[in-house]
Amino acid sequence: MKLGTMLGDIAISLFSRPSTERYPFERSETPERLRGLLIWHPEECIGCGLCAKDCPAGALDVIVLDKEAKRYQLRYYLDRCTFCAQCVYSCRQGCLEMSNERWELTALDRSTFEILYGNGLQNG
């Protein structure tokens, strides 16, 4: 039975930097595998639609423009996405990836959450 078993901790903390990160002013480095915004690379896409089929949140739509010319579009509903990366796993062509740089995705305008990949304007 002792009193004040955390005395050492509080004494050290009193004279050291707080461990809190002052977020908007300082950002720690994001890990390489961070799952942020989904990015689509259309070059390899065969339009199989597995990504959309497996998506648990219904956040993906594959739009077939021209099957012969292999022209597809991918509609990505960012506000539905749960960032589970099942689509990245399901894609056999490896044309989906999740960015580890673009992760601060909040916005005031809901319309910015609907991203249409492959309409010429890259990244919505």
Place this chain on the structure above:
Amino acid sequence: MGSTTTRDVLLSLTALLIFPGGLFLLLVGLAYEWIDRKLLARMQNRVGPRWFQPVADTIKLLAKEEVIPDSVDAGLFIGLPIVALAGVLTAAIYVPFPGLPSVFSFPGDLIVTIFLLSLLTLCLGLAGANTFDRFSLVGATRALTQLFAYEAPFLLALLGPAFVAGSWEINEIVGYTDGRWLFITQPFGFIVALIGLIGKLEIPPLDAPEAETEIVAGSLTEYSGRGLALFHLGKGVALVLGLTLISAFYLGGVATPLLFLVKTLALLLVIVGIHALFTRLRIDQTVGLWWRYGTLLVLVQWLGIILWQEVMI
């Protein structure tokens, strides 16, 4: 005092409203609240609030709409916070401030001061009992139970210095203790007075009356706007007054502003340390602590003082 002149009235009003009572004290109270929160945060390896946070909180609360519940006595609901704050502010005019003797004094003002400080807790209890909210009711019961537990030992602990000074007037006691570090000769009294202050202000570990995880905010659960702000201000002022009294009585007086700052802040550091280190006591444990150990310690102290005086004189 002699005949009252305009100048006297003005001086008294200044003393009551601006310095050392009133505004000045409120600001010091807020500053000490900030130091309290900041120190606690740093001890817990957090950043803590910025310096204006308590002021901002108070302004925000004062500006908010006061929601008065259906079942309460509206007069009491609004009046109690005012009485509580008025009580502690009145107590302030009997307490000496850095370099200055107290504004008013009369023989026996120590008892009045302690009573006025208790008025805060009493108002808290009444405020809780006034509302029909269950958390408030439990909080009020606990606040009053705690009041009865610590009040007697706390009073006895503050009377120790008065006894050796041979006076019940704060100014005279302070005059006697100036330069005499009574906490060396009356260590038990000092400890009981300090812990009594923690209990009075319901600072953890003696915060059973407002234990957040059990009864939300205790008797203040129904208070939202101005009333809550006034109670908080009252507690801030009571903290400063308590620290001043204990430093003046036990730590060799607060003759200069520097001494005042150093001594009260050192005491505050100890209080925050206790806050950080200890688990909240249940109300039965609090009462047990006071009546089993607190009172006993003070009584032993008193016995020592009496014996010592008998031997010396």
Place this chain on the structure above:
Amino acid sequence: MKTAEALSKARQLVEEWEFKTKTDRPEPNRLDVALTTVDDLIPIVVGLRVIRLGYLAAITGVDLGPDEGDLEILYHFCTAAAVITLRIRVPRQDATVPSLTEVIPSAEPFERELREMFGVEVSGLRNKMRLYLPDDLPEDVFPMRKDVTDQEISQSVTLQEI
């Protein structure tokens, strides 16, 4: 008690007794006992308790669909890796099973869940208060039945009734 021992003991119990049961071993660590009548449930559970075999891990309701017209209620008892499952089939219309709470007090939450989700009347259950479902859901909507759709549930809840 080891897995194999538990399984053989349980098997012995149901085979020696006079209950009309059908046992099955779908997986090496499992023993399925299909009861033919609801009345056998309590005696078998008591029997399992007497030989201190397992604890009630869960009660699962399975709706076999309107075509079959039956509900299946599964009582899972676990010992080490062994799972002994008692299966009862009751008709969807006025489904009733006896309550286990007299024998196993911890069955109460499972039975309350079964009652409100599948509409299985549990006779002998003392506390019939709703455990999960909101109070404003009508008493005759059982969300876990196959023929109840999401739309039906959301339409039956009205905000005005709060």
Place this chain on the structure above:
Amino acid sequence: MSEVVKKKSFTIPIGPQHPALKEPEHFLISVDGEIVTDAVVRLGYAHRGIEKAVESRTWVQSLYMLERICGICSHIHAMAFCLGVEQLAGVEVPPRAQAIRVIVAEIERIHSHLLWLGVAAHEAGFDTLFMYSWRDREKIMDLLEGFSGNRVNYSVNVLGGVKFNIDDAQETAIREAISFLEERTHHYLHIVTKDAMFLQRTRGIGVMTRSQAEVLGTVGPTARASNVYRDIRVEAPYAVYDKYPARIVMDNRGDLEARFFVRITELFESYRLILEILETLPDGDLTIRMPRRIKAGETISRVEAPRGELFYFIKSNGSDTPERIRARTPTICNMMSVVKLLVGHQLADVPMILVGIDPCFSCNDRMVVLNRDRKIEKLMTWEALRQYGIDYYKRRSA
């Protein structure tokens, strides 16, 4: 007589919104002064209808749905589901994937127990311990973020394996974090077993004897603190627990102190297991191909979640959607013990006893109404809600 007593009793509502509860759940506590005379629990405030919802989703989608039953023990839910479905499909998952699953499960256990330690300390009014244990939990969160990319709901599992590999960098990070945490855990164990003030709030409080624990059907650390031999990792080893056996941690005191002791000691067990598996991590593939349609059949998958036994009953009808999935979470088993234990204790002990079982209400409430297709007019705008409130009070006062 009982009618008279009932009328006199003073009830205190704990929840659905209360500072002691981090999730919504309703307890109605009847007190006599400070002593609790009765307790009633009402669940269902966090119901999302997951068991119903998975019946209309594919097996792959169900995995993520089930992972979201609980935010803290998300991996173990997904793992229980995967193990069950793989068994149904008759697929042998590569050993490396199984090992990684177990490593993540143990990391999750550390995460959960540290989180619980903080919450329990907070309930006792010991905020300093709360802050420190959560600060150290951050190391685990960083580890999981670095490994999988998400801090919660890591989605490590896929049907047929795992998504992420443990490479050298991850291994170093895990070892570093564990050596730091091991030292801190010794410190925390010292605090919860030695600090006199803290022991005042835990020792001899909420005592549950072994026979009580068995009758009330408790599972997990709560049962083990009452000396019940119940740990699925030991009793029915799944994944790679047969190759890396876990040691069971038990205590015979059955009070809150014992629950602290058991959970914190289990942390050491988790550290040891992780290091041991890392040492001999088998090589090989991470995944194996899974069929989209799962063979018809039933299976039972039991795993040891941080809070106790997690029980999954999975039934397939041969199509690409599950026929029925039953998830019995550990909290529901332990919840009834709380209601029984509270009686006779002080009101101040209520939050402590409640948190002593490490309740997870989200786990508890997984079923019921999913309002996915609720019509738009049912969704109230702010104005409508305000008007509704005004009308409601008008009606009440009238």
